[in-house]
Amino acid sequence: MNIVWFWTLAVMLTAYAVLDGYDLGAGALHLCLARGNEERRIVLNAIGPVWNGNEVWLIAAGGMMVVSFPKVYASGFSGFYLALMVVLWLLILRGVSIEFRGQIDHDLWRAFWDAGFCVGSLLIALLLGVALGNVLRGLPITANGYFQGTFALLLNPYSILTGLLSLAILAWHGCNYLRVKTDGALLQKAQRWSARLWWAVVVLVVASTAATLLLGPGMGQNFRLYPLSLVFPLLTLIGLMGGFLCRRNHDRGAFRSSTAVIIGLLTSAAMTAFPNLLASTLDPSYNLTVYNASSSPHALLASFIANIVGMIGVIVYSTYVHRTFAGKVQLRDHGY
């Protein structure tokens, strides 16, 4: 059950990255890609009806971590204290930017919220990658299971590299989403940006894979132990190739490719970390693992059943909602 929960959380966070990833990415490119009120409204309407639901994956994943691995939740959230608070403020800024921009018909009002949406999305995409980098790299967790994460500790070359990777991939993913949702001049711009970002993604994927393997001798170990898990990095590779093939047209193919890259990378990262949830740089015996940081077996089983039943329903109707808003965006009176 501990292992099942580990992978449930991995799936939840991957789903979050794929879903909220495209609206974060679209936001990060908002100021440079979309020019003028009409193009910006198209971008906002492309994500408007779904961004909130996408963000719920993060909230649900957080709640699931409380019940399944309370010690990890306690240690990670208090350790990353200030960084998480900054993320919270950015989430607030970004959320209100999306919802408030269209409320008042005034150029300066819109300009302000456009900037808020863009800066918020960009920094969140970056910081999520920085956080993941630090989790993979390990944290100075002491015998009592806690650590104090100052910015001096968290902003290291490796995590900045993974942060940039995260930003590049989500921007690329968001760009591919806009390719599916828009047409005309905006579509052409999105295609050009998507082709450019593809190169950035390739360079950063190679660089951070190398850097991860150089972190320590144990890093690739799980892939040797369980050769079947090589499908995860293989999926990344396929996604990257698909992205190259679809860089000019085949907009849907491009979106599927970036989805595959995100899934491949995050599952590879989870495989690399397993069975650690938070590794200690001080002493491996202080690691918080799926075995020593979990709640009791009964708690794991009960919450797994309760959550899975709900998630099936979620998947059914969020598919319906996504279907309803499928297709190219048309500007109407009701909307952003």
Next chain:
Amino acid sequence: MIEAVFADRIQFAFTVMFHYLFPILTMGLGFFIAVLSTMHLATGDQRYASAARFWARIFAINFALGVVTGIPLEFEFGTNWSRFSAFGGGVFGQTLPLEGVYAFFLESGFLGLFLFGEGRVPRVVHWLAGIGVSLGSLLSGYFIVATDAWMQHPVGYIADSAGRIHLKSFWAVLLNPYAGWQYAHTINGALLTAAFVIGGVGAFYLLLNRHQEFARLSVQTAVVAGLILSLTQLFPTGDMDSHNVVQYQPTKLATMEGLFETAKGAPLAIIGMPDAQHGRLLDPVLVPDFLSFLAYGDFHATVSGLNTYPQNLWPPVELTYYAYHIMVGLGTIFIAIMLLGMFLLWRRRLFQSRWYLWILMLALPFPYIANEAGWVVAEVGRQPWLIYGLLKTAQGTSANVAVGETVFTTLGFAGVYLMLGLLFLLLVGRVIHQGPQEETV
């Protein structure tokens, strides 16, 4: 130097109280919007559709702020209360993710459909989306109240020899006996607030002679629903919820009633100022024997006063006492306002009585105060416990977070929330100023 637990409590109190201003209305108004769109579907009357659309615009602004101010609270369980999460996460955490899984997805998924799907999906689906939004927000309330109820009255766990606790029964946690009436009282409060908001906005339009038809519908709805809800707020929901307190939390009962000395046939203090230092109530107005009756249904029953308990187990006396009296006092005034409105409606003078419309309009903020005060009674009255009888609040904080960090982020939240509050007033004010659209679609 500020104590860590004090800084953490101030931060949580501030962020949760600011947050709660928004879900009150999403839970309450969501229900009324669902009713309006049901009426529209049943009768085909466009007035209901345009009223539903007007309230949905206010709902959307509210919802956005509820979401963005709600996320910090879940984070704070880990950031500022990590020892609490590590200790009880496997038990109280059972209900927490269910809010996301069963309620938020429903709410956020269908809100997009409800706001932007009109004309794009069949009318029945659009109506269902409205029901889904309302259901989602009401369910979300249950999971949060159940989580809180577990902190008030922990159940469904077993403790091992090392003092750790483990889940024993999922259903016992989910169906905590404390949660039922607490939830009913909470939701009733949210619905009552929505009734006052609808009535207040309607009265505003009537006083200005604008949107007459919409305004009459609103004021009438508010008075009828408000009278029922202000009565059920007191009985049965309020009365039954306070039986939870009588049964499980005697220190909270004694503090909120300002009862310092144990008494047979204890009096009920209507007003009075507690003097905790000398253990007495100053300038009290008392109803003899009535507290004994309310608590135990017997005028001569014995009610334990604060003197029965060591002082280190007392909740903060003044805050708990005043919050309770403000809540009950306002609740009584609400009943009076709605009774008056009902009388005027019966005499067919409701829409012409400008003095009454003024009262109804100015009453708008007070249900918010009553709701918040109710939560202050529940949470401050639980002190010094974080989990009643199991974990002290001071033992639940994060030992690896410095007081300076908490103070810094609290100031940050204060700044961000000040801006959000001003924006909210500006935007909702604009929607009210523009008024309901006379048919456009």
